[in-house]
Amino acid sequence: MLTAQVLHALLDAVGAGSGVRLLDVASGPGNGTAQAAQRGATAIGADISPAMATHACRQYPEVPFVVADAEDLPFGEGAFQAVMTNFGLLHLSQPERALQEFCRVLRKGGRVGLTVWAPPEEAVGFGILLRSVEAHGNPNVLLPAGPPFFRFSDPQECRRVLEEGGFAEPKVVQVPQTWRLPSSDLLIEAFLEATVRTGGLLRAQSVKALENIRAAVREACQSYEKDGTIELPMPAMLASARKK
Amino acid sequence: MGYTMAISQELLNILVCPLCKAPVHLKADQSGLKCEKCRRVYPIKDDIPVMLIDEATIEPE
Numbered sequence: 644m645l646t647a648q649v650l651h652a653l654l655d656a657v658g659a660g661s662g663v664r665l666l667d668v669a670s671g672p673g674n675g676t677a678q679a680a681q682r683g684a685t686a687i688g689a690d691i692s693p694a695m696a697t698h699a700c701r702q703y704p705e706v707p708f709v710v711a712d713a714e715d716l717p718f719g720e721g722a723f724q725a726v727m728t729n730f731g732l733l734h735l736s737q738p739e740r741a742l743q744e745f746c747r748v749l750r751k752g753g754r755v756g757l758t759v760w761a762p763p764e765e766a767v768g769f770g771i772l773l774r775s776v777e778a779h780g781n782p783n784v785l786l787p788a789g790p791p792f793f794r795f796s797d798p799q800e801c802r803r804v805l806e807e808g809g810f811a812e813p814k815v816v817q818v819p820q821t822w823r824l825p826s827s828d829l830l831i832e833a834f835l836e837a838t839v840r841t842g843g844l845l846r847a848q849s850v851k852a853l854e855n856i857r858a859a860v861r862e863a864c865q866s867y868e869k870d871g872t873i874e875l876p877m878p879a880m881l882a883s884a885r886k887k
Numbered sequence: 888m889g890y891t892m893a894i895s896q897e898l899l900n901i902l903v904c905p906l907c908k909a910p911v912h913l914k915a916d917q918s919g920l921k922c923e924k925c926r927r928v929y930p931i932k933d934d935i936p937v938m939l940i941d942e943a944t945i946e947p948e
Contacts, residue, residue, distance in 0.1 A: 664901075687898065696935050707898050710937040715905040717929075717938035722901040 646730050648820040649758050649879040650675055656814075656883035657725040657756040659684045666723045666748060668713045668741070669731025673699025673706060680706050684725070689716070713741040721750035728757045730879075732795060734839055742808035749886040755810060759795040761817055761878040766796075768822050768875045769841070771863040772834060772856075776844060779855035784847035792840060801882045810884035822875040827864035830873070831857055894936060904929075906940050921946065 653675070659665055661683030667676040670688030672695065679686035680703075689711040690696045696708045711717050713728070714737050726745040732738050745755050763770035776782050795801045798815035805813040824830055831853075834841045848856065864873050894913065902911050902920060909924035919928040920936055927943035929936055 685897065691939070693932065693935070693937060697933050700933070700935055707895060708935055709898070709902070710935055710939060710942075712905065712939060715940060717903055717905040717911075717936075718901050719903045719908070719910070 644674070645820060645822050645877060646758075646879075647674060649818045649881060650678055650729060652816075652818045652881055653727055653729055653756050653758055654679055654682060656881060657727045657754040659686070659725060659727075663724045664722065665725040665727065666716075666718065666745075668716075668726060668728040668745070669734060670699055670708060671695055671729075671731075673703045673708060675727070675729045676706050676708070677703040679725075679727075689713070714744060716744040716748055718748045720747055721753075722748050724750060724753045726753070726755050730758055730760070732757050733759055733792060738795070739804060739808065742804065742810075746809040746886055751886055753886045754883060755805070755886065756881065756883040757795075758818075758879045758881050759801075760793065761880050762793050762796040765817075766877045766879075767867065768830060768834075768877050771860055771875070772830065772841065772845075775856045775859035775863065776848070779859055780848040780852035782844070784844060795882070796880050798880065798882075801880065805882060805884045809887055811887045813882060813884040815880055815882045818879045818881050820877045820879055822873075822877045824864075824873040824875070825871070827861045827873055828857065830860055830864065830875075894931065894934065898936075902936065902938065905938050906943075 659679040659682045663684045665679045665684040665686045667688045670676045670690045673688050676686045676688035688708040691712050693710050696710045699708045735741050760766045801815050802813040835845050867873050867875050904922035907924045911920040911922050919930045921928045926946045929938050929943050
């Protein structure tokens with residue numbers, strides 16, 4: 644899974660290890676929570692989707708998962724030494740409120756870590772897709788509420804929001820990731836199936852538009868082909884900070 | 888029923904009501920977690936606490 648490539652850097656950034664109680668927000672299928680537990684942390688996963696939490700629980704029965712809203716966390720003040728979210732912030736309508744909650748449940752000196760995508764100029768898969776939708780489809784369809792998708796891809800904005808949320812020493816780094824695809828059509832399929840907002844954007848296109856988008860994606864992918872595999876740079880931005 | 892001891896004490900110790908942030912306790916029949924302040928009960932489904940304000944029921948006492 645592409646979003647797993649940055650996971651180890653995220654776990655390092657929050658100091659996931661033994662003696663650390665860690666909350667994984669928007670834990671999805673639970674891979675990040677389980678990796679944190681494997682490093683010795685007392686890890687708990689939280690996801691707003693009951694279906695996701697059930698799925699995670701089945702995959703990792705030894706790891707506790709709860710259904711919870713990142714903006715109204717059901718944990719006491721200072722309950723954790725680490726809070727992380729791997730690509731979770733992108734799906735929240737009120738990310739500042741979630742960061743306030745992260746701060747509340749962290750104890751003083753605790754670490755927060757989050758990942759988002761690098762901007763589409765650098766996260767090439769997004770760039771190709773969004774340019775194709777702009778050229779051949781309707782980029783203005785109604786999507787689930789959320790902040791501008793690449794808002795936190797800007798290190799300055801990321802640091803500002805963390806500082807305002809009660810965190811000190813915010814640090815933002817870019818972590819390289821590569822998306823390897825056997826064919827360009829799979830890029831569209833992956834966005835359709837596995838992503839919330841970009842998938843929504845694609846699902847809202849007409850059949851004809853989608854066909855044209857597919858053709859444009861195919862063409863744009865050609866220059867990234869190496870020995871029959873398409874290799875797209877998809878770097879992540881990793882932000883971390885310490886609770887004051 | 889499969890509920891028994893599915894939720895660890897460690898988790899119970901740190902869970903609070905997502906609305907008023909007061910402690911919650913496991914109901915005697917283990918069907919949910921009840922807020923000691925606002926009396927909301929958060930259901931436990933498939934051994935997973937569902938700590939969503941909209942999914943809670945309010946008990947009269």
